[in-house]
Amino acid sequence: MSHRDALSFFRLAAFATALVLVGPVPMAQGQDTTEKTLRGRVVDAETGEPLPQANLRIADAYQGTITNVDGRYTLELDSLPVTVVVRYVGYESTRRRITTETDPQQTFRLTPSTVEMEEVVVTGTGNPGETIMRRVIENKQEWWPELRSYSVEAYNRFTVASDTTIAAVAESQTTAFWDAGRGTREVVRSQRGTANLQNLTDSALPAASAVLNLYGDNVSVAGNRLVGVTHPDALDYYDFTLDTTRAIDGRQAFLIQVEPGNRLSSTFQGTVTVLDSTYALLEARLRPTTSLSTSRVLKGVDITFEQQFSNFGGPYWLPVDFRARRDLDVQVSALISFSDVSIRQVSRLSDYRINVPVPDSLYSDTTDQAVTVPDSLALAASSAGGELDSLRDTGPFVPYSETERAAYRRIDSTDTVQDAFDPGGLVGWLQDLGVGGEDDEADTDTTNGSDGQGSADDTFVSFEGGLPDLRFNRVEGGHVGLRLDVGIGPLEVTGRGGYNTGPSGPTRWSYGGGATAPVAENTELAFSYHYGIDPRYRARSRIAPVWARLSNSLWTLAGEPDYFDYFGNERLRLSVRQQVSTPDLDLTLQFRNERHFSVAKTTDYSVFARTITQPPNPSVEEGRLRSVAFKATLGDDGLLGVTPINRVQATVEHSFPDLAASDFDFTRIEAVANAHIETFLQRRFRPNTLSLRLDAGVSLGTPPLQRFGVAEASPLPYTPFGALRTLDDRPYQGEHHVAFFWEHNFRTVPFELIGWQALVDQDIGLIVHGGHGRTWIGDDAQQRLRRRGVFLRTTDGFHHELGLSVNGLLYDSLR
Structure with a gap:
């Protein structure tokens, strides 16, 4: 892998790691069917400060939206007149009648609710916070099994930024369907992103599937399965403490502090707000505890979640929004690190329909796609300076912040996401010196397909070459080699050649090559030839043969004993490989024709000029070895000591x-x-x-x-x-x-x-x-x-x- 390829790989890996850490619509009925778009702000009535994530909802309907970080909102009204209800935890709700004569610009001013100072009476014994949460859990256990399905209109937006600027914005609107036994499926209604997301047209972005339900028993965060605060056993995992009680709309709302009962458990900490009498969650503000386990390349992780819930008919309480902040410190190794990655997510869920039939076609055996795109829908990235007032016909469903709006206008197709995360460490230093800079530019010009001529992947013949092969040992001395890979249609051809500084005669050179071609489904035929010096035994525990010989080279150059013994080998191999998916089985039959001969030690060199005598290289029994070999592998792939392996291999x-x-x-x-x-x-x-x-x-x-x-x-x-x-x-x-x-x-x-x-x-x-x-x-x-x-x-x-x-x-x- 070249320096340019390695750098691109690590950039994309860091960005991918960061992202991982991420039907009919009922309408308000009225006598006037005139549509109206309501816009404005929700603010504190006393201070004028904006109230982010305030919940706006049409009375007697399940349609609504939330405000953005600046307290701004956009609400589509399908018919008039309607009554809009605005709610924000910690404030008294307000209601306003909207008619055809109402100004479409509306500011809602909410008054802080009263904090009750008198003693709270909660039926039960022990800690009031624990008693309240026990009631929440018990109530949920009554209605959750009755929730069989629903449909919902979902909107989601991801904003990815470095420590200096926004790198990309991607958003989507879907109609989502959830079935208790079959999971979530989504149909994309519209989506877009900043102009540098050039592959957006090839993707279907989820919206509802990107939303975590903090009301759930288990919540998946970055590969961890965290215990939800309403899990049936939550009282065994959490300490719940009643903080304050507010009078909201004539009812009590309890603010409960959430702390883990055990520092090792996969849990949250933060607060939840519970509505009395119904004992349902109104809001959750949670963050994973320090026990959160993440990929080793993430040296720092700071994640917070906020979510509100509302009643959607009967006893059911479901999310109406989701806000997430993920700040990541990515460091692959001492050689390469990246700018901090910041991911902001805002989601809106509206127009729930509870326990309705879901389309069986989305769950058919012929498709396993969780997100689908109708054939009639064209998806495209936005161009810089483009119109920002619509996402398809309506939206954005949550207004942009000023920085997001500026990013949409500033970013064009040349502002790649990878470039926003400049590498640090040795690799970053080399890039600052200009090493590989021209290659990066050339690669961008020839492979992004922006000229409409397609990329190299579409050609019949493709090259991937110039990969160096460097090593040192007591027999070959220094080895300098080169590898070239050529693709000719379905045929993959590899060629190798190298020069050894130690031996004299024919073994001064090594060369070979091979070819692999598919001959049937999951079946391939391979041929290879090699002449050179090989290790006499393998080092299976060294992750990969290349790493085994490279690490041994460094150790030998340092003046330590060479780990391997060696022999000369001219080999010709022909193999047939068959892969079986169920079970995960790989079968290979191979014919081997090899000529073995002895080679001698040629050097005791050490870079530190240490006086060391490497052991002699044992002679082998020379001759022609012709054999038939059969290898069967059952189980998954992986790297020993790096990724999990459950596998049996017999030869x-x-x-x-x-x-x-x-x-x-x-x-x-x-x-x-x-x-x-x-x-x-x-x-x-x-x-x-x-x-x-x-x-x-x-x-x-x-x-x-x-x-x-x-x-x-x-x-x-x-x-x-x-x-x-x-x-x-x-x-x-x-x-x-x-x-x-x-x-x-x-x-x-x-x-x-x-x-x-x-x-x-x-x-x-x-x-x-x-x-x-x-x-x-x-x-x-x-x-x-x-x-x-x-x-x-x-x-x-x-x-x-x-x-x-x-x-x-x-x-x-x-x-």
Whole structure:
């Protein structure tokens, strides 16, 4: 991956991470069907200050809206006359009759409600706040099961900003349908965004699905499943305290302080307002507690939610709005960080219809789309300076703030979202020096498709090349190589070449290539050729082969023993791969034709001029190895030690002289099994986990040294899962091997318990781990090796280890 590609990838990853952290309409009936758009402000009657998120609603109907941060509103009236009711928690509600003669500009002035000082009488025993919330929970348990379905008109707007300016605005209006057993489906009525969201026309933006219901039993926040304040067991998770009581419209409203009962639980803190007699939530102002678990690239997360609720016929109380503020500090590693990401969300929900039939076509087996767009609807991004008074025919349903209105007029198609989040760290420093700057500009000119000619992805032949291959070891010396990938229709072709500074003769060069082509659905045929020097054994626990050889190169250059042994290999492989989706199964049948030969150590070089003698490179049994191999993989993909893996992989390789005159006669059977089990705090995005790994292999016949198995060692400061961490330079080797590894990741929980918040903020965690392994070499094989002067590291019985590791230091570079 080039510097330009890496930079674009990290920018997009940061932006994607931030965003992740995000029917018929009943009308008011009247004698006059004249439509009117009401606009204006809602303010405090005493101070004139705006009241943001005030709730405006048409009396005896379920149609309404909310004010923006400046107290401004827009309310479409489908018929006249109507009575508009304006409500804001902590204020007396007001009602106003609107007729055809009424001025369309209306300011509503609300008077603060009276705080009652006398003792509040709540039927029950114990803490009044707890008693009130118990009544809220009990009432909800009565009406919630009766809520089977509804439709609602939804509007949602996301505003994404850096620490200096708004980068993008995206908004949508949908008709949403909710079914208790089948979830939410939405039909887009209109949507738009700032002009730099050029892919908006290819997307369908949800509105209702982006709204969290803080009245729910469980609330999903950034991958965490938080306990709602009205969950049946909420009294076990929260401490509720009555703060104040206000007289609102002749009734009492209780302000309840919400605090977590346990610092480790996935919960909220904040306040809720409860209406007496009905014991229903009027408003919730909540934020996740510090126990919120997030991606490791988010070094700082500040999230707050606000939501109001209203009665929509019968006992049902549902959200009328949603306001969210998400401030994120994104830092991928010590090498790259980004400007702070700020996401503001405002949503409006109106025109509920309760327990009505929902369109079965949206839930059919032929579609799994949660958001659909009618064929007749054209979606487009706005151009800079465009008209802002309408979203399709009406709206915006919540007026823009002045900064949002200015952003719509300022941003054009050249103001990419990524450019608003300039990287810091080493990568940002390199960019400031101009490294990769021209490539970035060229990439923008040729791949954004703005000229109407399409992008490179649409061409029959595509290139992705120039990827360097750099490494160092005691046999090859320094290796400088290049890789080129070419796509020719469905055919994928790869070519590689490289130069080694150490050896002389033919092995000074390495080269090869391959091609992959689909031959049927989920079936592909692959061919590859390679000539060069290969490691004699793999390092499966090092995340990926490229990382294994790169990390070993750095360690060897520092003057430490080279981890691998090597042999020369000219190989030709032909394979057929079949993927099965259910179950998640991957099958590969491969024919191997390889010529193996010994290579010698060529260098003891160290960049620090340390006096060190690298061990000699053992010779191998030379000859032609022709074999048939079959590999079956059941389970999910992932990176060991990085992402969860639940997978079993088995490989069988068989070689015998009758198979195309092979010089070797053996059968090698290997199996690797991984399990990832969530243990404690399972509501978190990253709960405590137990990881298990079994790596075993057995050989039949007379396998050559280059087909021996290993129990891996940990020669680097980074001690990965899947290796014996007290084995510090070379692995155990043998004809047969078995290794079992386990680790329990407590993450930051121990430091949360003792109150070391500084370590928690840095995502420093604790891991308890163990490893157990052994290898075996038969007497005949041992004698053959000794005659050639080859001595391998083997075990005398089982190797056992148990340890405690600190995880997360230097962005996981130490573990």
